[in-house]
Amino acid sequence: MPDVHRSDAPVTLDRREGPYGEVVLRERGDDFEIIANGCFLMDTSDGRSERLLIDAALAALPADRTAPSVLIGGxxxxxxxxxxxxxxxxxRIVVAERxxxxxxxxxxGPLAAISGAALADPRTGILPTDLVEYLGTTxxxxxxxxxxxDNGPDWTVTEDNTSLYSPAGLADCRERLTPGGVLAVWSAQPSADFEQALRNAGxxxxxxxxxxxxxxxPDVVHLALRTD
Known part of the structure; x- marks a missing residue:
């Protein structure tokens, strides 16, 4: 008989039904997991690629760029x-989360232990909004x-998010960048097709x-520059 008390058995901490489907926060041992519409999104077990997303974007900016602003989607x-x-x-650090x-x-909640200090940073602001809508209207x-x-351009959990990686969505991303700005996109897998889509978007x-x-x-971060 399986041991139902094993430390790696997930425990549901919260379950919400929202406008985009169900989201669940689970605890598994020492880690937390986010599940969206029954699909695993991310957990706290590693985080190297999420940190690379930020580091690579900063490294790609001109060295003389003073106090650059960043929009984090998700x-x-x-x-x-x-x-x-x-x-x-x-x-300025802005996070869009719908x-x-x-x-x-x-x-x-439980994730405050991870992000509490960052959320209290005076540079930080939260936009409780849909990223795709925001990019297209701001x-x-x-x-x-x-x-x-979601899990990147080739595997979205919520159908609405596919438009972010469409030609129109990438055009909106480019328009929201300052000249010399950088777009960094996390993905659960490499995508030559997405690289070409970025080039096609200018x-x-x-x-x-x-x-x-x-x-x-491997997890990947796709990087692209707006040079004009």
Whole structure:
């Protein structure tokens, strides 16, 4: 008979039904997991690729860029935000997160232990809004867009998010960047097709950085520049 008390058996801490489907926060041993519409999104077991998303974007910016602004698409478990807040070079740090449940888990739930200090940073602001809608309607511009939405351009959990990686969505991303700005996109797997889509959208300097994982294909960060 299986041991139902094993430490690696997940425990559901919260379950919410929202406008985009169900989101669940689970605890597995020492880690937390976010599940969306029954599909695993991310957990707190590693975070190297989420941190790379921020580091690679900053490294790609001109060295003389003073207090660059960054828009982080997706709060997730908070690793990207925490990395940005730990870097004094960043100026304004904005996080767009459409799932109120995830925001709540960070503000007053178990994930506050990870992100509390970063959320209290005066440079940080939370936009409780859909990223795709925001990019298509705002006139704000940023020096960097760091996007970690679903599992990347080739595998979206929520159908609405596919438009972010469409030609129109990438055009909106480019328009929201300052000249010389950088787009960084996290993905659960490399995608030559997405690299070409970035070039087709008018981005330059398109490249991919990989992070090895324990099993399967590596996580990646796609990078692209707006040079004009």
């Amino acid at each position: 709060l997730g478990v908070g690793f990207s935000l925490v990395r940005a807040a730990a870097e004094p070079r960043w100026g 799932e109120q449940a995830i925001v709540d888990w960070h503000l007053e 006139t704000d511009r940023y020096d960097a867009l760091c996007l970690d939405i 981005f330059d300097g398109v490249r991919t950085e990989e992070i090895a994982v324990a099993r399967g294909v």
